[in-house]
Amino acid sequence: MSLSRFRVKRLAESVLFFLSQITNQKKTEDIKPLLKITRTKLTQASLLWADGFREACCLHRVIVLCRRSRKLLIRTGQCFLLNGFIFLGSLFVLNSVVIPMLQWVLPDQRSRISYEEMPAFDGVLKFYSFLRGLLVQLFYVFWFYPLYVFSFILSNLWYNDIANHGFAAMRRSGPSVVESSKQNDARTSGSKMHAARPAGLGGIMIGMGEQVYSVLLLSFFFFEVYATGFIPYVGKALNFLLLSWMYAYYCFEYKWNFSEWSLEKRLDFFETNWAFFAGFGSPCVLAIFFFSPLVSYGVMAILFPLFVLTAASTEAEQVISTQKRKWSGAELGRLPVFYAVDTLLMRVLSLFPLESREQVQDNKSL
Numbered sequence: 001m002s003l004s005r006f007r008v009k010r011l012a013e014s015v016l017f018f019l020s021q022i023t024n025q026k027k028t029e030d031i032k033p034l035l036k037i038t039r040t041k042l043t044q045a046s047l048l049w050a051d052g053f054r055e056a057c058c059l060h061r062v063i064v065l066c067r068r069s070r071k072l073l074i075r076t077g078q079c080f081l082l083n084g085f086i087f088l089g090s091l092f093v094l095n096s097v098v099i100p101m102l103q104w105v106l107p108d109q110r111s112r113i114s115y116e117e118m119p120a121f122d123g124v125l126k127f128y129s130f131l132r133g134l135l136v137q138l139f140y141v142f143w144f145y146p147l148y149v150f151s152f153i154l155s156n157l158w159y160n161d162i163a164n165h166g167f168a169a170m171r172r173s174g175p176s177v178v179e180s181s182k183q184n185d186a187r188t189s190g191s192k193m194h195a196a197r198p199a200g201l202g203g204i205m206i207g208m209g210e211q212v213y214s215v216l217l218l219s220f221f222f223f224e225v226y227a228t229g230f231i232p233y234v235g236k237a238l239n240f241l242l243l244s245w246m247y248a249y250y251c252f253e254y255k256w257n258f259s260e261w262s263l264e265k266r267l268d269f270f271e272t273n274w275a276f277f278a279g280f281g282s283p284c285v286l287a288i289f290f291f292s293p294l295v296s297y298g299v300m301a302i303l304f305p306l307f308v309l310t311a312a313s314t315e316a317e318q319v320i321s322t323q324k325r326k327w328s329g330a331e332l333g334r335l336p337v338f339y340a341v342d343t344l345l346m347r348v349l350s351l352f353p354l355e356s357r358e359q360v361q362d363n364k365s366l
Contacts, residue, residue, distance in 0.1 A: 044332045045275040051319050052248070052279025061313040062306050065169040072165035076305055079158050083301035087151055091294060094139060102132045144294070155301050162305045163254035166312045210263045213345075214253075220341040221246060240289060244281030245270075245337055251280070251304070251311040258312075267338060273320050274335040280311070 066073040106128040225246055228238040249270060256266050270277055287303055288296035324331060 041332060044327060047323055048273065048275035048320065048332065049279035049282075051323055052276040053282055054279075055314045055316070055319060056280045056283045056307060056310060058310055058314070059306055062309045065166050065309055065313065068172050069165050069169035072162060072169055072309075075158055075161050075165060079155060079162070079305050080302055082151055083155060083298050087147060087301070088295065088298040090143065090147065091298065094136075094144075098139065099132075099136065102135060106132050148294070148297070151301065155304075159305055159308060160254070163258070163308055163312060166309045167255075167258050170313060214263055216345055217338060217341060218246070218249070220345050221338060224341055240282075240285055241278060243285045243289075244278050245274070246281070247284040247304075247307070248277040248281030248311075251284070251307045252277075252316070254308050255312045268334075271337050272334045273316075273332075274337055275332060276316065276320055280314075280316075283307075 062076075066076060221242075225239060225242040228242055229235050231238060252270075253266070261269075284300070284303065284307055288300045291299060
């Protein structure tokens with residue numbers, strides 16, 4: 001009797017083991033396609049990212065465009081002079097000359113004073129420390145902050161001039177560059193038809209509405225980038241990725257304005273090819289990611305026009321389509337980079353009258 005029970009128990013264990021093996025095999029077979037798809041997507045994203053990074057590093061194109069246009073060379077040189085020589089030079093003078101001189105004139109020599117003499121000199125040393133800090137803050141208030149505002153406004157005006165002179169230089173190189181860009185624009189539309197802007201005052205108003213919505217969208221996106229920096233563990237990595245997308249969008253926006261792309265078409269192309277733009281924006285962020293805010297601004301203000309010109313001369317549509325032709329099967333897919341800020345912005349705009357909301361929706365769809 002005990003032997004039969006033992007045999008039944010062994011048989012039950014064998015059946016359970018066999019069923020578990022079948023279940024595990026099924027799970028493995030179910031996971032294998034998912035792992036294969038994930039591996040393929042990661043490979044595609046890596047290749048597109050590398051293409052974008054390589055295109056951003058083609059700064060020799062800037063030299064070619066500057067040789068074709070004296071106006072472009074002068075404006076780029078002015079941008080370097082203001083942000084590099086004056087702004088960053090002032091920071092260097094402050095840290096290397098002014099602050100050491102203040103420490104020499106108003107010394108802090110607590111280590112050289114004996115314990116018995118400390119009470120007599122304590123008040124003087126505190127006054128010296130307060131005076132040093134006050135003079136440095138006055139230097140910031142009356143020189144750096146006004147210079148920062150002046151540089152920010154003037155640089156943004158110069159960036160637009162640099163982009164215009166860059167496109168003019170590209171036209172001089174022959175019809176192939178500009179016309180091929182327009183042909184690529186037609187290809188990227190594909191089967192999707194984007195509504196044309198009406199002529200006259202209506203088209204101007206729609207264009208202005210798109211520009212306003214684009215500025216608001218990127219402003220909200222900037223706050224999202226800033227907020228991700230406070231997330232523990234993954235905050236820095238997310239901040240780097242979002243900054244890469246933001247700078248890439250800024251760089252290509254001048255080209256898209258020149259090509260008269262609608263806002264919907266820009267966002268669709270950007271989010272469909274998110275890996276390429278993450279790669280293109282990475283060199284911009286690497287140049288400033290490890291500096292203090294003021295130094296980062298100065299470095300970026302110098303490099304940004306170079307990346308704008310690189311983006312203007314980059315055939316992004318052709319590079320992406322060439323990469324995609326190598327893929328067999330499903331493409332990478334769209335990533336809603338601006339979904340959160342777009343939703344938040346629409347909620348904010350919903351607080352305004354109905355006419356304004358309808359106009360914003362019309363601007364987005366054109």
